[in-house]
Amino acid sequence: MYGQEARIPGTYAANCLLARKLAEQDVRFIQLYHMGWDHHGGLPAGIKKLTHQTDQPTAALIQDLKQRGLLDDTLVIWGGEFGRTSFSQGQLTKDDYGRDHHPGCYTMWMAGGGIKPGMVYGETDELGYNVATNPVHVHDFQATLLHLLGIDHEQLTFKYQGRRFRLTDVHGQVVRDILA
Numbered sequence: 001m002y003g004q005e006a007r008i009p010g011t012y013a014a015n016c017l018l019a020r021k022l023a024e025q026d027v028r029f030i031q032l033y034h035m036g037w038d039h040h041g042g043l044p045a046g047i048k049k050l051t052h053q054t055d056q057p058t059a060a061l062i063q064d065l066k067q068r069g070l071l072d073d074t075l076v077i078w079g080g081e082f083g084r085t086s087f088s089q090g091q092l093t094k095d096d097y098g099r100d101h102h103p104g105c106y107t108m109w110m111a112g113g114g115i116k117p118g119m120v121y122g123e124t125d126e127l128g129y130n131v132a133t134n135p136v137h138v139h140d141f142q143a144t145l146l147h148l149l150g151i152d153h154e155q156l157t158f159k160y161q162g163r164r165f166r167l168t169d170v171h172g173q174v175v176r177d178i179l180a
Contacts, residue, residue, distance in 0.1 A: 002060040005053065013057035020064050023074050037080060041090050041098040062111050075113025075148055082106050086128035105131055108141070114148045116180045139172035147174045 005013035012034045019030045034054055039046045058078065065071040083106025084099040091097070105124050111117070122134040136144075143153040146167070153172055157164040166172075 001064065003056040006057065012053050016057040016061040020061055020068075020070075023065060023070050024068065039084070039098050040100065042096060043098050044095060065112065071112035073113060075115070075145075076111045077108060077145075078110075079108030080106065102129075105129060110178070114180050116178055119178065121175065121178050134177075136175055137171065139168040140175055142168050143172035144175045144178070148179075 002013045002017050005011040006017050008014055012032065015032050019032055022030050034050070036046065036050055062071065062076060065074055065076070082101050082103040085102045087099070088097040089100040105128060122136055123132045124130060125132045146153040146156060153168045153174075154166065157166055159165075
């Protein structure tokens, strides 16, 4: 179900299977990391390789959690710290090009743990460069994540240099439209 690479310790596929096993043991936080997504060049070959390594195991993890009754209380988040521009970077050839960082528009997906399934929230313009509808600031994402974990982001404070700070600063609204 997770693919042939699940038999090789340390691969993303093996780590997805391990994540399911950890979730079964009530481990509260599990992070999987996959390197190599920074395609300033070599995008066509690189993205094909990475999606081959991640698509099947990720889908298997979601399906496995659901079949075992674990998805309802397990929040799965897939994302990075920024998106990619929609236009080419570097030398453009028929078989090779890259894309630069784009912190203003990026995609994340979430499953389980109180999220409405099968929906899209937010949209970019036709060039994929600017947010067109339903922007979600990182503070909104953090507020929503904390809400799903049962924590009021306005009450979660920490003391630093004699002052109390919120993780979401003085911003952040729970994105209620995505909640189940």
